[in-house]
Amino acid sequence: MDTDVVIVGAGPVGLLLGAELCLAGVRPIVLERLPAPSEQPKARGIGVLAAEALRRRGLGPELDREHAKGLAALAEDHGTTKTHFAWIHKIDPEAADPGRRGALIGQPALEKVLRHHLADLGVDVHYGFDVTGWHDDGDAVTLDLDTPTGPRQITAGYVVGCDGGYSTVRKLAGFGFPGTAPLMTVRYAHAEVSGRDQLPPPGRLPAGTLFHDDGMIATFDFADAAYDRSAPLSSNEIRDSVRRVAAVDITIDTFHGGLRFTDQARQADAYQLGRTLLAGDAAHVHSPNGGQGLNLGLMDAMNLGWKLGATIRGLAPHDLLATYTSERHPVGAAVLHNTRAQSALLAPGPHVDALRDIMSDLMDLPEVNQRLARMLSGITHRYAVPGCAAHPIVGTHCPPLTVNDSPLEQFTTDGRPLLLHPQAGNLDLGERVRVVMAEVSSDEKLAAVLLRPDGVVAWAASPGEDLEPPALHDAVNAWFGRTY
Ligand SMILES: Cc1cc2nc3c(=O)[nH]c(=O)nc-3n(C[C@H](O)[C@H](O)[C@H](O)COP(=O)(O)OP(=O)(O)OC[C@H]3O[C@@H](n4cnc5c(N)ncnc54)[C@H](O)[C@@H]3O)c2cc1C
Structure with a gap:
């Protein structure tokens, strides 16, 4: 290999x-x-x-x-x-x-x-x-x-x-x-166009949407014709699309290239x-x-x-x-x-x-x-991680925190799993997790938090809660193995 x-x-x-x-x-x-x-x-x-x-x-x-x-x-x-x-x-x-x-x-x-x-x-x-x-x-x-x-x-x-x-x-x-075929094709061209004064103002039209300004013209084309997806956008293709969307014939004097994409999902x-x-x-x-x-x-x-x-x-x-x-x-x-x-x-x-x-x-x-x-x-999305019920932040991407008066990023550049905990000295989690003795300050009412390398909260405790519950060790074992 x-x-x-x-x-x-x-x-x-x-x-x-x-x-x-x-x-x-x-x-x-x-x-x-x-x-x-x-x-x-x-x-x-x-x-x-x-x-x-x-x-x-x-x-x-x-x-x-x-x-x-x-x-x-x-x-x-x-x-x-x-x-x-x-x-x-x-x-x-x-x-x-x-x-x-x-x-x-x-x-x-x-x-x-x-x-x-x-x-x-x-x-x-x-x-x-x-x-x-x-x-x-x-x-x-x-x-x-x-x-x-x-x-x-x-x-x-x-x-x-x-x-x-x-x-x-x-x-x-x-x-x-699997998925759904496109409803529309978007074409965006950098181009100098003659006949722009014939065009309707930018906006919605009976067959799509048209945008134009000095040096650019674009269509959201819902009445599309067949085209070669592998070929780059051409001036003829954009001209034809403007005709379909706005029912106006334009002349493209200079074409500097552009983009074509669809909404297939x-x-x-x-x-x-x-x-x-x-x-x-x-x-x-x-x-x-x-x-x-x-x-x-x-x-x-x-x-x-x-x-x-x-x-x-x-x-x-x-x-x-x-x-x-x-x-x-x-x-x-x-x-x-x-x-x-x-x-x-x-x-x-x-x-x-x-x-x-x-x-x-x-x-x-x-x-x-x-x-x-x-x-x-996407911030409302919450992964169904073990122990999700313990704290509303578990399973979400951790918001910015202040840790011992410093921003969180001072502790995360190395990409290691990280436990921020006010009694770090008493914990034995082996080498699997970087443990930082920390006072955490946030809007989330946090006393201690365990972060995966991608910033997802694997365990958290509120002030006044047990700071070394079995759930903390379960989370470390669930995500970071036993042999780190
Ligand atoms: C017009 C437009 C506007 C957009 N606006 C936004 C926006 O505002 N916000 C947003 O979040 N997203 C936007 N996107 C989407 C965003 O650009 C893409 O989601 C993003 O580029 C995806 O990154 P990627 O690395 O997955 O793929 P890509 O950026 O497509 O990179 C894939 C790479 O793989 C290479 N490659 C392909 N085949 C091979 C091969 N066989 N061997 C080796 N290399 C190969 C390609 O050359 C390319 O460099 C927009 C996209 C378009 C087209």
């Missing part, structure tokens, strides 16, 4: 997974088909959970540096810094949970931060390595590769497909990918098949509405990294790796569900116009606004 684990794809999810595996004591090989990092602008930012996860790894200053730029760009493009549900821009992201914040950082800038983070941990990406074949013999997986120096093979104990929505790994390994039926796993867009695709894909994929990587690392090192409790699918699949399904609702609200026609008016009015209610903000951020 050449290596313990190969990560296929160096998008944001593959890069973060690589770093998390390093922190868990396993050095992965990371393969990327492109000859160099992608500069394609996709996501404009990351949600609360992913931003907090990266801050816990010490990347907060980089996120904060980009955030101010991202905020200004958002205000310029949409006239507001509110986020949207089905393009109704009324959601206050801070409303999800005051004090918890995402980060507006463009995807290329984020990938650069993650690439440097991974390189600092000793792993460089192999660019120009395209995975073309897959074979699992039960003991290891062998991949066929096209590389800059010709074809070769690599054999690994585990392979993780982080290779995006069209995932080769997912297809070769035979994962089921599909999810792998499991995230693990034998020695092959999926994370990020390879495991789930859906429309970008509500800006959830990157957050979802990065949190897959956080969840998987320490579990796969412990499994490879023989330190994991029985079936730890299976909890990757059981915890993450429902979170992905919830995102698919709300993006389908958003597609329904974007469909053209007077009935949906009426529904949008009602929805827009409802979003003025603070309770509704907060409910949607929480749903899009």
Whole structure:
């Protein structure tokens, strides 16, 4: 065997997974088909959970540096810094949970931060390595590769497909990918257009939605024709789509390229098949509405990294790796569900116009606004971990805490399981957990807390409770094995 684990794809999810595996004591090989990092602008930012996860790894200053730029760009493009549900821009992201914040950082800038983070941990990406074949013999997986120096093979104990929505790994390994076909196709072009004065104002039209501004034109096309999905967006394709959506013929004078994507919503039926796993867009695709894909994929990587690392090192409790699918699949399904609702609200026609008016009015209610903000951020999701009933925070991603007057991230950059406890000196938990004698200060009425490496609360106690109940030892045994 050449290596313990190969990560296929160096998008944001593959890069973060690589770093998390390093922190868990396993050095992965990371393969990327492109000859160099992608500069394609996709996501404009990351949600609360992913931003907090990266801050816990010490990347907060980089996120904060980009955030101010991202905020200004958002205000310029949409006239507001509110986020949207089905393009109704009324959601206050801070409303999800005051004090918890995402980060507006463009995807290329984020990938650069993650690439440097991974390189600092000793792993460089192999660019120009395209995975073309897959074979699992039960003991290891062998991949066929096209590389800059010709074809070769690599054999690994585990392979993780982080290779995006069209995932080769997912297809070769035979994962089921059920879901719903697209209702609409979105086309976004950087282009100089003659005849723009003939176009209706940006907004909803009988066959979709049209946006245009100096140097850009975009359609949400519900009356789509067949097109070659493998070909890049062309000027003829955008012209035809504008004709369908707006019933206007435009001339595209200069076409600088663009993007095409749909709202198809599909999810792998499991995230693990034998020695092959999926994370990020390879495991789930859906429309970008509500800006959830990157957050979802990065949190897959956080969840998987320490579990796969412990499994490879023989330190994991029985079936730890299976909890990757059981915890993450429902979170992905919830995102698919709300993006389908958003597609329904974007469909053209007077009935949906009426529904949008009602929805827009409802979003003025603070309770509704907060409910949607929480749903899009994913912070309300709670894993069904053992001991869940003991404290409302168990099973959730830990909110920012103050620990002995310092921020939580000062104790989490090494990625180890962490117990914050006021009587740490009296506890004997072996080497499995980093134990810090700490006074915890938070809004959550916490006296002590046990965190998994992905920031999920595995056990917590309120002030006045027994601070060394059997439940604490049960949680350590359940998550961190007996042989750490
Ligand atoms: C227009 C647009 C706007 C978006 N806006 C948002 C937003 O506002 N917020 C948000 O959260 N998300 C948004 N998203 C979604 C977000 O961009 C994706 O969820 C994110 O890129 C997923 O990351 P990933 O690493 O899983 O996959 P990708 O970023 O797709 O990376 C996969 C990588 O794998 C490589 N690869 C593929 N096949 C192979 C192979 N055979 N061998 C080796 N390498 C391979 C690819 O070259 C690529 O680099 C948007 C997406 C689009 C298209």
